[in-house]
Amino acid sequence: MRKYDVVIVGGGPAGVSAALSAKNSYPSKNVALIRKDMKPMIPCGIPYILFSLNGVDENILPDVPLTTNKIEIINGEAVDRKDHTLILSDGEEIQYEKLVLATGSVAMLPKIEGNNKEGVYLVHKEREYLERFRTAVHNAKKIVIVGGGYIGVEVADELVKAKKNTTLVEMMPQLLPTMDQEFGDKVKEILIGQGGTIITGKKINKILGETSVDGVELDDSSKIECDLVIISVGYKPNLELVKKIGIPYQEGKGVPVDDYLRTSEKDVFAIGDCAVKYDFFTGDLSNIMLASTAMAEGRLVGSNLYSIRVVRQYQGVLGTFSTKIGKTAFAVSGLTERRAKEKGLEYTVGISKAVDRHPGKLQGVSEVYVKLIFSTYSHTLLGAQIYGGDSVGELINMVSVMILNRMTDTDINTLQIGTHPLLTPSPIAYPVINATINAIVKWFK
Template sequence: MRGPERYFLIISKNFLKSVISLIAMYADVLIIGGGPSGIVTALTARKNYPDKKIVVLRKEDKVVIPCAIPYLSSSIESVSKNIVSDEILTKNDIELLKGEAKSINRGEKYVETTVGKISYDKLVLATGATPQKIPIEGIELENVFFIKKEVPYLEKLFRTVREVQNIVVIGGGFVGVEFSTDIVRLKKKISIVELLPHVVQLNFDDEFCMQIEEKLKEMGINVYTNTRVEKIIGERKVEKVLLSNGKELEADMVIVSVGLRPNVELARNAGINIGRCGIVVDDYGRTNDPDVFAVGDCVERRDFITGSCRSVMLASLACRDARVVGSNLFEMKRLRRIVGDYPIFSTIIGDTAFGCAGLTERQAKEMKIEVVSGEFLTVNRHPGCLPDAKQIKIKLLFDKKSHLLLGGQVSGDKAVAEITNLIGVALQAKFTCEDIYLMEVGTHPMLTSSPIVYPIIKAAEDALMKFST
């Protein structure tokens, strides 16, 4: 084939490719972000809207399971074992594109990306959060790591963990504590530096914080509270860390775990309303644009008591948001009865699990809420001589006027996580002290505490006695 015919064929092929490309780059539902909230939004939307074209756009080649990142050093041993399979999307007829969103045109309803322009009917922002940076001299030295959800970065971080001996963790929240407890199993020297009077103080009252600190020390972890890192010292790599108390810690590596900031720039540049703590959404994840939703760590949350904005970044909350948004993209299928967010956490330090839900007593006092606490100590088996019997400690907080449950904290065996979830359900159902005292539970000698001394009921009873005095 020669001449005009050949060129006509080339032009026709190129035109056909362009048309196919334009058809392919449209989504009924376009989700930006492939973390837990993006995945669950896509899966929920597929169940509720089986005929819609759903596309997930993410910039990462692979997605890590975020909550398990602290346990990659010794418990999991490899980043490659902590990957979410892409099949969870593709086998549900959800298209996965790997690229980065650059801008959103809300007027014409398309997103400019590194893989082309994608038009949408409904857009979901699941852009997540980024580690907070802190203004410390030496923070840019080699072997100073933040906790990023990027596979190559994490591979370098955990390779370095194995190569060094002295590690300083800046930040004594859940993630910093969990990193430390896993790394210390490799016989490394670990020091946690926390600015507040106690580790995990934002989530537990003092008696539980001190129990956690005692467990950390039993594991051989040094804990410096009420202490600030003044300077990270070294020429090229980190060598020492100078503390506010004047002490210098030997350090071959520093892990910074001081919280996250929401990724809101893409939304802000598109004219989406941004609050003090993230993208502003209503109870159904809708932004100020009715066709743009936001879920997960990038959104601003509201406290279940005060209604004020707060930043709580949990995969469990992100997935709850995603179920709401994925159900209601095109019509209101799932009405949300619960308003506000109830933070529910659990962790394990050595052989002891800890859980908390709702307010601490300290937070209640800061809010000027009068509370009555109920406490109880028992064992998790009956009789207590059974194998694996372990003490359970529980504390419940109730509003002094209304008797409503406001929060709870628990320590003990691994069942603590589900006891904490039970407290979370009671919070959301607005249980009173009397409701908990009279609640029905199932018990078994090898699985639970005795029905005579069931911890959550006995803690409510303790509070009831205080109400009546």
């Protein structure tokens, strides 16, 4: 039996960040991380193994941060527990003082007739599965993707770049249903421009074929021929281990935790996709699973394993997310217009568009479009959606910081924002400021 002070289960980003933060916060404690996959994937890099990367092995989460910080890596699967001792599938026993569960999430398989045929793939996260998936994609000619959320559109983007005959089917009326319509439409336009076929507002009825896939049938009875189906309709918390070791959980939602990621059992914490989340604005249960949240939890949990040293500043999921489709980056943080409406928040929209270099005659210019949602009465920023060039990846983080600090239109309008011809929009056209002014002008009227 091996003994550790802190044991983390799960080798994904949440687990790694918890391990690092535990070791940073309590250097004298010994910390171990148990993981099923010897070579865990970078989760958000998975779509890119299909084309942009030269193989699955280019997407391995490096061990260096763990090994340089003297965190013990245990390759194995925890399957049971006795008191403060985990039991691995090979019988080995691992004793802990503090246990952090970071078991992540698993891809959902929707109830579609024929979903078990050969040639149907989910976007799982295991390296060996992904090797087979990649080979199947490379051998396929016509591919149907089911689901037009983030993963679905990222996979579609890879496939059209690889010149595969690609059809994406989304049952909602737009792609990226967690962003507003105009952003989904922009993604659609880009994917079609690269040769993809996009069908929105329709469901898949059946997956066709004898033993292996030869097509799909939609809910309007039309058929699409294909030799591969990729299903990407979301993920659910991986609760396999918590069920075995008797930690309370909510089916489909995860392990309930307090603000410090403590489960109902003393000495056991849960973080990331496997822990219950709440919405930043409404306190509702949230099913958003993002590295941005998981990492923040991982960093917090490690500091507070033995006592609350670091008081939590931000609670609730903001849902900060970015991606790139074709040559255009898309990003969202906080409330969209649709969700503000659904949740009954009175809001004012500010919009601005600019080019992201100045003067616009410089090379490498992209258009950047910013949509901000403000609270009409309290004037705080509630949400932002952006598309544009690669800098959008950091621009959305700036806006997240604004939302988390409850900044108002005035705060933002009087900000000192740095700009440079070769790096950003012009100071006069800076779109986060100008979208704010666009909202302010509505108030002044």
